[in-house]
Amino acid sequence: MPTQITDEAFEYLLARAGLSLSEAEKAELRRVCDGIAEMAERVRQPRGIMAEPALTYGFAEEDL
């Protein structure tokens, strides 16, 4: 499971994204941002260094 985000990290990520939020918006976002971390863990698989990403646009022949 991902660790909970610290106050400092939370503020840093918002500042880096250039987002100016109210305290109420920050509090709400704090409640849901762990859900993002959980999803980020879920897409990580033991796939090795050679596993390619999906094509950004369209299908390769192997997909059809």
Added chain:
Amino acid sequence: MGAAIPTIAEAARQIAAKELSPVELTRACLERVHALDERLHAFIHLTEERALAEARAAEVAIMAGGPKGPLHGVPIGLKDIVDSKGIPTTCQSRLLQDNIPDRDATCAEKLAAAGTILVGKLTTHEFADGGPSFDLPWPPARNPWNPDHFTAGSSSGTGAAVATGMILCGIGTDTGGSIRGPAAYCGIAGLKPTYGLVSRAGVAPAAFTLDHIGPMAWTAEDCAIMLQALAGHDPRDPASADRPIPDYREGLGRGIKGVRIGVIHHFHETDHKVSDGTQRGIAAAIAKFRDLGAEIREVQLSPLQDWAACGALISITERAAAYEEWARTRLGDFGERMRSRLMLGAFVSGVDYLQAVRRRRELRAELHAAMADLDVVLTAVQPTEAPKIDAVPKWDVFQQPGFMMPFNVAGYPAMSVCAGFGAGDLPVAIQLIAKPFQEATVLRIADAFEKATPFRDRRPGIA
């Protein structure tokens, strides 16, 4: 009002036989708009004068030389994230409330070239994400089966307007279910085509690699007619597929004996258990397909939660990138729900995004292998009948995984087909998914189902 609402196929036959005038048809649609839209809010901008002028021009052309195709003289609408030359295109947002494009989106151009009549621009969620919202300059659309209930989104106006015959068909867009979701809740047919089959050029992005443009209409046959006009390569869209376009109506009416349908039971029975009414609709649909001669099999895929996580991370990141400039400078001008979605982008790293795109390739390969001996797979569209419009959770993306996002992740064609009525006498639906570029297959199966069941005989009482 009062007269039966024709399908496109029926209207086309009557127009070709000179039994129905495009002007009469357009006037009937406009009468429904005037009678119903104060309650349903399906339209954000009505183009009444232009529609009547186009209808008169279509009538003159048809009287002189016959219709140029089945859409000639047919009233339509465009979701308001679709650029329309000289007509306001707001994306339901304060940020674009004065925006008037100087060029049509490719899909709008193609429908105009087919002879359609533009009745107006249709309600959506702000930039096709996050609704229903009550803090925007325009209200959200209401469900025509019960206006206290949600249409789903984001092609919400299209769903409500088609169901009530204010238009015969309309454009929807779908990033995680925005064609199929409203189609299900509004009891109509909606097809998300294969990624790249219909051009995205001139349509505001929600997430570049998940966005699909497609038809919404009363029947599968009407979706086929509309897709015929929409499909095809477009150099304006870098993701546009360059492939031959088949006749999407060729297989309709040929039956489905021997068609192989795989049911992804664990999606809607375990991973996210659907309502009793939805489950009954799915079970009855499977029984009907068996009666029609289809072979029914079981399909096992990765848990729905895996597909949802992959799609959500890609969607959150691509949306945050597309709207970053406005998020930094005009965040307060977005409605609350869109603003909240944009904030999420700050918490997805570049590595998270790319791991999701790597997972996407694995999931697509998994679906490809699972469908090797199948023609389509089947699951739910929505987990329940339409909820009350004031009871739609804001953070549903973290609560329960949806049934539609897997096929945006895969890019496979997927269709919502009305499968009866559940709690509150609200529509329920099934989702049929075919292999890439096999839209003709899913349309043929959906058409056979519609013709073998009574659900296309009933419109919302309000209409």
